Amino acid sequence: xxxxxxxxxxxxxxxxxxxxxxxxxxxxxxxxxxxxxxxxxxxxxxxxxxxxxxxxxxxxxxxxxxxxxxxxxxxxxxxxxxxxxxxxxxxxxxxxxxxxxxxxxxxxxxxxxxxxxxxxxxxxxxxxxxxxxxxxxxxxxxxxxxxxxxxxxxxxxxxxxxxxxxxxxxxxxxxxxxxxxxxxxxxxxxxxxxxxxxxxxxxxxxxxxxxxxxxxxxxxxxxxxxxxxxxxxxxxxxxxxxxxxxxxxxxxxxxxxxxxxxxxxxxxxxxxxxxxxxxxxxxxxxxxxxxxxxxxxxxxxxxxxx
Amino acid sequence: xxxxxxxxxxxxxxxxxxxxxxxxxxxxxxxxxxxxxxxxxxxxxxxxxxxxxxxxxxxxxxxxxxxxxxxxxxxxxxxxxxxxxxxxxxxxxxxxxxxxxxxxxxxxxxxxxxxxxxxxxxxxxxxxxxxxxxxxxxxxxxxxxxxxxxxxxxxxxxxxxxxxxxxxxxxxxxxxxxxxxxxxxxxxxxxxxxxxxxxxxxxxxxxxxxxxxxxxxxxxxxxxxxxxxxxxxxxxxxxxxxxxxxxxxxxxxxxxx
Numbered sequence: 001x002x003x004x005x006x007x008x009x010x011x012x013x014x015x016x017x018x019x020x021x022x023x024x025x026x027x028x029x030x031x032x033x034x035x036x037x038x039x040x041x042x043x044x045x046x047x048x049x050x051x052x053x054x055x056x057x058x059x060x061x062x063x064x065x066x067x068x069x070x071x072x073x074x075x076x077x078x079x080x081x082x083x084x085x086x087x088x089x090x091x092x093x094x095x096x097x098x099x100x101x102x103x104x105x106x107x108x109x110x111x112x113x114x115x116x117x118x119x120x121x122x123x124x125x126x127x128x129x130x131x132x133x134x135x136x137x138x139x140x141x142x143x144x145x146x147x148x149x150x151x152x153x154x155x156x157x158x159x160x161x162x163x164x165x166x167x168x169x170x171x172x173x174x175x176x177x178x179x180x181x182x183x184x185x186x187x188x189x190x191x192x193x194x195x196x197x198x199x200x201x202x203x204x205x206x207x208x209x210x211x212x213x214x215x216x217x218x219x220x221x222x223x224x225x226x227x228x229x230x231x232x233x234x235x236x237x238x239x240x241x242x243x244x245x246x247x248x249x250x251x252x253x254x255x256x257x258x259x260x261x262x263x264x265x266x267x268x269x270x271x272x273x274x275x276x277x278x279x280x281x282x283x284x285x286x287x288x289x290x291x292x293x294x295x296x297x298x299x300x301x302x303x304x305x306x
Numbered sequence: 307x308x309x310x311x312x313x314x315x316x317x318x319x320x321x322x323x324x325x326x327x328x329x330x331x332x333x334x335x336x337x338x339x340x341x342x343x344x345x346x347x348x349x350x351x352x353x354x355x356x357x358x359x360x361x362x363x364x365x366x367x368x369x370x371x372x373x374x375x376x377x378x379x380x381x382x383x384x385x386x387x388x389x390x391x392x393x394x395x396x397x398x399x400x401x402x403x404x405x406x407x408x409x410x411x412x413x414x415x416x417x418x419x420x421x422x423x424x425x426x427x428x429x430x431x432x433x434x435x436x437x438x439x440x441x442x443x444x445x446x447x448x449x450x451x452x453x454x455x456x457x458x459x460x461x462x463x464x465x466x467x468x469x470x471x472x473x474x475x476x477x478x479x480x481x482x483x484x485x486x487x488x489x490x491x492x493x494x495x496x497x498x499x500x501x502x503x504x505x506x507x508x509x510x511x512x513x514x515x516x517x518x519x520x521x522x523x524x525x526x527x528x529x530x531x532x533x534x535x536x537x538x539x540x541x542x543x544x545x546x547x548x549x550x551x552x553x554x555x556x557x558x559x560x561x562x563x
Contacts (some may be wrong), residue, residue: 054397108339108396234404237397271416278409285402286390 016154020147028150030263032218035153036211037259040232041239041251042160043207047200048237049246050173052180053103056111056233057118061091061205063227065212067125070138070222075131081152084213091209092202099201103194106183115230122228137223140216149218153211160207164248167203176200177246234281235262242284244293253292310437317443321508324450327457328501334474335494336392338399342383342407343502348517349410350376350503352418358425365427365507366449373500380499381492389491414517422516425507446508453504457497470494 020028044058065087072083102113125132132138143149167173175196178186186193216222235258243254261280265273288295296302329343353372357363383406391398428442461467472480473490481487 048397052395054395054400056400108337108400111396111400112339230404231408234401237401241397241401272412274408274412275416278405278407278412281401281405282387282409285398285405286387289394289398 013158017151020150025146028146032146032150032153034256034259035150035157036215037236037239037255038157038252039153039160039207039211040236041243041255042157042164043204044233044236045240045245045247045251046160046164046167046207047197047204049240049251050167050176050180051197051200053197053201054108054111054237055114055201055204056237057114057116057230058204058208058236059228059230059233060114060118060121061094061208062212062215062232063118063121063125063224064091064094065209066216066222066227067132067138067212068209069213070140070216071131073140073217074138080149080213080217084152084210084217087213087216088206088209091205091212095202095205096198099198103197103201118228118230118233122224125224125228133223135224137221137226140220140222143217143220146218149214152214156207156210156214161248161252163203163207164251167200168248172196172199180246238281238284241289241291244291244295244297247291247293247297250291250293313437313439314443317440317447320447320450320454321443321505324454325502325505327454328498328504331457331470331494331501332498335470336388336399336491337396338388338392338403339396340388340495340498341400341403342410343498345407345410345414345517346376346379346499347502347505348414348515349379350506351515352414352423352517353503354506355423355425358427365425366445369504369507372503372506376503377496377500380496383499384492384495388495389488392491411517418517420516420518424515427507442508449508450505453501457501466493 016031019031023031040058040062043061044055047058048054065084068090069080069083069087072078072086073080078086098114098117102110102117105113126135128134167176175186175191178189178191179193179197183193212227216227219226236255239254239258240251241254242258243252244250258280262273262277265276269276290298293302325343325347329340332338332340332343350372353375354365354368357368357371358365387402387406388399391402428445431438431440432444433439461471469480469485469490470493472483472485473487473494477487480490
């Protein structure tokens with residue numbers, strides 16, 4: 001069974017690796033954005049799905065990565081791959097600065113603090129016009145092929161999912177889940193909760209940072225409102241909830257299903273898509289807060305490494 | 307210049323504090339951070355606009371329509387959706403009210419189009435020495451003070467107000483004392499929404515706006531609510547005034563997107 005699953009996974013990866021040779025331009029771009037959403041949802045899952053600390057402004061790391069990479073590419077002429085990795089580093093530094101004070105907050109206050117971080121960054125980026133181009137944005141040199149970005153995004157999505165697997169199956173993951181279930185009990189058992197929360201937070205910032213840099217390169221133009229939108233944070237949270245919070249494959253499943261659904265809605269009902277998206281959010285929250293995999297896990301006693 | 311900023315900030319702060327009062331009431335009673343507070347204000351603002359447009363109704367008089375209307379909208383939202391997540395982790399209520407918020411904005415865009423609208427009412431300023439007091443803001447400030455004081459007296463003096471405070475202090479004890487907690491939740495959400503609508507005539511008269519604007523305003527009221535959420539109404543009002551005067555610098559007073 002396990003070997004079969006591994007074989008299927010490798011087959012899927014091979015198909016995805018060969019896809020750009022046969023795929024249409026739209027298909028490649030669709031998959032590229034899907035990889036981006038998988039990486040974002042999976043990263044949010046690392047902090048919020050495992051420790052229960054709701055990051056309500058996780059897209060701030062995406063924006064941080066996008067601007068770090070964008071500035072390095074435009075001002076210093078770095079190649080996009082290195083710039084994007086630097087974007088990941090930038091996001092981790094931001095996570096360290098913010099996580100240090102904010103991870104001591106409990107309950108809704110952490111969520112509000114993260115929401116505030118996103119707003120503050122957006123305004124700060126608009127303010128420092130010399131570096132960031134301010135409200136008129138930052139134009140990157142023209143991009144001729146999106147296939148390299150496709151592979152880079154795919155590798156990031158795979159790496160973040162692999163990281164989730166490693167964490168969930170390790171003692172570190174167990175500690176994080178103990179914090180989620182009962183933080184006081186975790187402390188009583190000798191877990192340095194603040195330190196582990198901070199580690200999880202830092203790890204959850206890497207993916208969005210790199211992906212932000214890649215997305216900036218892919219779109220060739222970034223502006224404050226396009227890289228710090230609250231709606232993207234909400235989208236990745238809903239993806240994780242839909243698939244199954246705290247599981248390994250839940251965020252992937254949620255991202256694939258929800259992104260495809262959104263694309264279909266967007267194409268058919270252009271005037272109604274926000275209303276329908278709102279309806280999807282309400283439905284997911286009210287009817288299946290445990291997500292698809294969460295329900296299956298409970299019903300069929302599936303292992304937690306799913 | 308600085309004095310002018312402080313004056314504008316204090317005048318706007320009174321209004322923000324009134325709007326945030328509704329948000330704080332909902333948060334205090336149910337521990338639900340209502341992200342859809344801004345869109346509710348936006349609905350109130352559109353009602354004001356159409357009443358003004360069709361019948362030339364004075365924006366402040368139209369509150370007699372908009373506040374009860376938003377009370378009903380709030381009660382319906384609470385009954386249908388929010389009541390189901392009151393005891394769930396905070397993520398559920400945040401997401402749920404966000405879903406309501408984008409749905410409301412989209413409905414408003416379909417119904418009213420995305421055009422910028424404004425009510426031409428009380429334009430111009432009183433000039434006093436070197437300072438200008440915008441007429442609409444002075445009236446808005448006075449009105450906000452009256453409403454805030456009214457809400458304060460309501461919570462302090464009436465039986466219903468006492469019941470609301472009791473539920474926010476301890477739901478279990480309130481229930482044991484014979485208070486119908488679910489009903490108090492309905493009323494609190496209704497009053498919170500009505501207080502959002504109370505901001506409609508004032509804010510409408512100094513900047514034009516569109517449905518999307520409803521999603522952008524909550525950043526100020528929600529920040530002041532989290533400053534004042536734990537404290538009293540008085541703390542909340544002062545937090546709103548100070549955050550408004552800090553955010554109302556000339557740079558940020560450009561029209562909202």
